[in-house]
Amino acid sequence: MSRVFDLVVVGGGIHGCTAALFAARGGLSVALVERGALCREASGVNAGTLTMQMTRVALIPYALRAHAMWADAPNWLGHDVGVVVCDGLSLAFTEHEEALLTERAGKRRAAGAPIELITAQQAQRVEPGLGPGVRLAGYCKVDGFANAYLTGLAFRNALLEAGVTLMERTEATGIDPEGLGYRVGTAGAAVRGRRLLIAGGVWIEPMLGWLGVHLPIKVLVNQLAVTERQRPVMRTVLGIASGLLSLKQYPHGTTVIGGGWQGEGDRERGGVALLPDRLIGNVRLACHAIPALAEARIARAWAGLEAETADALPAVGPIPGHPDAYVCGSVHSGYTSGLYIARLLADRILDREPALPLFPIDRLLAQPETT
Amino acid sequence: MNLGAGRADIERADVIVIGAGPAGAEAAITAAEGGLRVLVLDEQGAAGGQVWRAPVGGFPGKGDAEAAAGAALRERLSASSARALFAHRVWSVVRETPVDGGGAPGFRVDAVGPEGNLSLRAPHLVVATGAHERVVPFPGWTLPGVIGLAAATILLKSHGLAPGRRVVMAGCGPLLVAVAAGLVGAGVEVLAVADLARRRDWLARLPAVLGRPALAVRGAAWSVRATLSGARLLPAHGVRRAEGRDGVERVVLGPVDASGAARAGAETVFEADALVVGHGLTTACEVTRMLRADHRFSRLQGGWMPQVDEHFETTIPGLFAIGDGAGVRGQQIASLAGRRVGLALGARAVSVRAPRSATADFQAVDRQLARARPFSDAMAGLMAQRAGQVAAIGADTVVCRCEDVTRAEIDAAIDQSAGSIDQLKHLTRCGMGPCQGRYCGDTVQELMAVRLRQPREAVGQWTGRPPLRPVSLGELVGSFSYDDIPIPKPAPL
Numbered sequence: 001m002s003r004v005f006d007l008v009v010v011g012g013g014i015h016g017c018t019a020a021l022f023a024a025r026g027g028l029s030v031a032l033v034e035r036g037a038l039c040r041e042a043s044g045v046n047a048g049t050l051t052m053q054m055t056r057v058a059l060i061p062y063a064l065r066a067h068a069m070w071a072d073a074p075n076w077l078g079h080d081v082g083v084v085v086c087d088g089l090s091l092a093f094t095e096h097e098e099a100l101l102t103e104r105a106g107k108r109r110a111a112g113a114p115i116e117l118i119t120a121q122q123a124q125r126v127e128p129g130l131g132p133g134v135r136l137a138g139y140c141k142v143d144g145f146a147n148a149y150l151t152g153l154a155f156r157n158a159l160l161e162a163g164v165t166l167m168e169r170t171e172a173t174g175i176d177p178e179g180l181g182y183r184v185g186t187a188g189a190a191v192r193g194r195r196l197l198i199a200g201g202v203w204i205e206p207m208l209g210w211l212g213v214h215l216p217i218k219v220l221v222n223q224l225a226v227t228e229r230q231r232p233v234m235r236t237v238l239g240i241a242s243g244l245l246s247l248k249q250y251p252h253g254t255t256v257i258g259g260g261w262q263g264e265g266d267r268e269r270g271g272v273a274l275l276p277d278r279l280i281g282n283v284r285l286a287c288h289a290i291p292a293l294a295e296a297r298i299a300r301a302w303a304g305l306e307a308e309t310a311d312a313l314p315a316v317g318p319i320p321g322h323p324d325a326y327v328c329g330s331v332h333s334g335y336t337s338g339l340y341i342a343r344l345l346a347d348r349i350l351d352r353e354p355a356l357p358l359f360p361i362d363r364l365l366a367q368p369e370t371t
Numbered sequence: 372m373n374l375g376a377g378r379a380d381i382e383r384a385d386v387i388v389i390g391a392g393p394a395g396a397e398a399a400i401t402a403a404e405g406g407l408r409v410l411v412l413d414e415q416g417a418a419g420g421q422v423w424r425a426p427v428g429g430f431p432g433k434g435d436a437e438a439a440a441g442a443a444l445r446e447r448l449s450a451s452s453a454r455a456l457f458a459h460r461v462w463s464v465v466r467e468t469p470v471d472g473g474g475a476p477g478f479r480v481d482a483v484g485p486e487g488n489l490s491l492r493a494p495h496l497v498v499a500t501g502a503h504e505r506v507v508p509f510p511g512w513t514l515p516g517v518i519g520l521a522a523a524t525i526l527l528k529s530h531g532l533a534p535g536r537r538v539v540m541a542g543c544g545p546l547l548v549a550v551a552a553g554l555v556g557a558g559v560e561v562l563a564v565a566d567l568a569r570r571r572d573w574l575a576r577l578p579a580v581l582g583r584p585a586l587a588v589r590g591a592a593w594s595v596r597a598t599l600s601g602a603r604l605l606p607a608h609g610v611r612r613a614e615g616r617d618g619v620e621r622v623v624l625g626p627v628d629a630s631g632a633a634r635a636g637a638e639t640v641f642e643a644d645a646l647v648v649g650h651g652l653t654t655a656c657e658v659t660r661m662l663r664a665d666h667r668f669s670r671l672q673g674g675w676m677p678q679v680d681e682h683f684e685t686t687i688p689g690l691f692a693i694g695d696g697a698g699v700r701g702q703q704i705a706s707l708a709g710r711r712v713g714l715a716l717g718a719r720a721v722s723v724r725a726p727r728s729a730t731a732d733f734q735a736v737d738r739q740l741a742r743a744r745p746f747s748d749a750m751a752g753l754m755a756q757r758a759g760q761v762a763a764i765g766a767d768t769v770v771c772r773c774e775d776v777t778r779a780e781i782d783a784a785i786d787q788s789a790g791s792i793d794q795l796k797h798l799t800r801c802g803m804g805p806c807q808g809r810y811c812g813d814t815v816q817e818l819m820a821v822r823l824r825q826p827r828e829a830v831g832q833w834t835g836r837p838p839l840r841p842v843s844l845g846e847l848v849g850s851f852s853y854d855d856i857p858i859p860k861p862a863p864l
Contacts, residue, residue: 287848294844
């Protein structure tokens with residue numbers, strides 16, 4: 001009989017890694033099973049934005065705490081993920097966007113995000129790189145970005161130091177209840193745990209299916225692009241009221257352009273193709289906001305998969321009907337908030353009371369049609 | 372996918388050809404003769420590719436055989452019904468599969484040209500994108516004054532410019548002496564020509580070369596011309612290093628073994644202001660890679676290339692790959708493959724009506740292809756990547772010049788955790804710069820394969836991503852009004 005871990009985590013993205021890290025630090029023996037390398041799907045290819053102005057209102061309290069964790073990563077994670085804390089602006093270029101921004105900033109502010117509405121002139125002082133046409137801006141000092149592709153390396157070192165048994169390049173092929181725990185099948189030996197955490201990003205739907213639980217997960221295919229290195233052209237994290245733009249320039253000079261414009265792809269094939277009309281649309285928004293970007297060239301564009309539940313709120317909590325089994329995923333703006341939410345779940349797994357409520361999936365399993 | 376359906380500004384054709392070198396132009400001409408509507412795109416200002424590059428800016432060009440062949444191709448292309456779009460840089464190719472069952476599946480190609488972005492659509496796509504120079508790093512390779520063999524050829528053929536006054540040349544393959552002779556003809560002092568190949572490597576290929584007597588004579592004439600000018604021909608020699616403060620001042624050459632690794636022996640120092648290096652060519656297969664066609668690896672033919680059938684069709688229906696981008700085999704095979712694809716497309720258009728005549732045409736071209744292969748294989752073998760040369764790259768030598776990544780950093784990342792070539796990129800930034808991995812890709816994959824004791828097939832190649840070429844945001848967005856941006860509906864609050 002092989003070793004039985006206190007906790008087996010399936011999925012090595014930011015949720016799985018964070019939960020595994022805090023569970024291990026809480027005294028559990030932890031194995032983490034990951035099909036590829038750590039944080040190489042959504043957690044490594046997203047735009048790295050750590051903003052309140054694209055976060056859902058219900059998640060603002062979590063995102064604020066997560067932002068503090070990101071900013072403090074060298075201390076608790078022990079490794080650099082290139083976090084830059086800076087000002088954030090959400091722009092309105094039309095009357096409609098002005099109304100949208102006023103409504104959204106107000107609700108986010110009510111939820112605790114320190115967003116204030118400022119005039120075009122004030123916005124220009126915050127971000128001298130802005131182009132003309134701004135009517136109103138949401139200004140938030142709690143903003144910033146990480147270097148998403150460094151996430152996996154940072155977590156890998158931290159997890160190894162915490163004594164987590166890392167099983168990268170190991171694909172889970174099935175999950176079965178076994179005795180008082182769970183058996184995770186792989187191409188090699190099965191991995192056994194007294195507790196189970198499913199944290200497989202867009203793949204939590206088929207993974208939960210192995211346990212007979214049907215949780216529909218919509219797969220978003222977010223297009224992203226990065227420029228070559230360029231002179232400094234901006235100093236903030238920029239978005240627009242509708243949330244369809246995210247823009248920031250990294251210290252080494254490249255600018256990442258995102259905003260959730262959809263490419264072609266699915267759970268089975270990954271991000272297959274970037275649709276040129278949508279890439280051009282996204283880039284036009286970017287150049288409209290920061291005209292100096294037009295001087296640069298796009299070096300690379302890609303697509304990352306993001307999971308979304310029916311109500312676009314997280315699926316984080318116990319798996320109904322399966323004792324000591326948990327799920328963590330589909331955290332809208334999951335890169336920003338994921339750290340903190342997964343840490344809350346680790347508290348629950350460690351039998352501690354989480355400081356803020358989780359997002360149990362029962363609501364999503366019962367009658368998804370009745371809204 | 373429904374991609375801009377109904378857009379009036381998307382131009383349609385039966386065939387789109389990317390690249391108007393010998394392969395692509397020939398395919399376009401032949402397909403047009405077969406009655407097809409053909410669009411051919413090239414980032415250069417005229418057809419001819421690298422081998423038959425057209426002179427620019429009033430420079431008269433050289434009246435040699437290659438110049439004449441290029442001029443003839445350009446004339447035939449402009450006389451054909453194929454529509455050529457020059458100075459257009461293709462940055463996106465996507466496969467379109469109709470969702471509603473209407474219309475044929477095909478390809479959408481986007482290119483940035485003088486009038487901004489242009490979108491094209493066709494059920495057939497021929498990729499004839501040629502080759503890149505292989506860079507095998509050595510100390511000093513990023514100094515100003517170090518220039519690729521193909522780049523030196525472009526300067527010479529298109530602009531009549533020399534890379535320096537006192538030039539050392541190093542590398543392998545038949546182009547080396549050809550360019551040396553060209554430089555000598557242009558009045559440049561060529562100090563030395565270091566060839567990785569030994570004399571007996573060339574002799575071993577003599578039978579294949581003698582199958583093409585005209586080329587054999589031309590090759591011999593190049594050597595004679597270079598030697599008569601005073602250049603030292605150094606077989607079984609390679610570059611040890613290039614030195615200088617702000618540019619090349621000295622080039623140090625030394626003897627190498629058959630694998631390209633340095634071997635004991637006297638180094639030779641030349642006071643030169645330019646070093647022309649050419650270590651063969653690698654396939655430019657970005658389009659087929661991005662479309663996820665199946666690829667195979669051939670060390671002898673320039674690395675990774677799409678798998679093709681006898682019609683040069685890849686594993687993606689309607690997608691064809693010809694020329695050096697589908698395996699480095701040189702101009703003659705490229706031209707024949709272009710004709711073969713053009714015939715296949717023409718036959719497909721008339722479908723079952725005339726299968727017999729098409730078969731006879733196919734057989735005629737196939738026989739010519741078979742005759743051309745021995746010479747092509749012999750030359751390609753001389754230009755293949757040499758394991759010892761890559762192994763000899765020093766720990767401090769920069770491999771990825773866009774992101775300043777050294778051999779030592781790459782080795783450390785492989786040892787630490789990079790289990791895949793894509794992961795290596797993320798750990799080191801190697802290949803993330805504006806060259807998109809064209810300079811370093813072949814070297815990095817080889818370093819990884821050797822260090823992990825895996826075949827190149829297991830290491831694979833970087834995932835293909837758009838843009839196919841770096842494209843300026845300004846060119847891409849063109850002039851637009853904010854209201855016309857098709858902004859999707861807002862994310863939920």
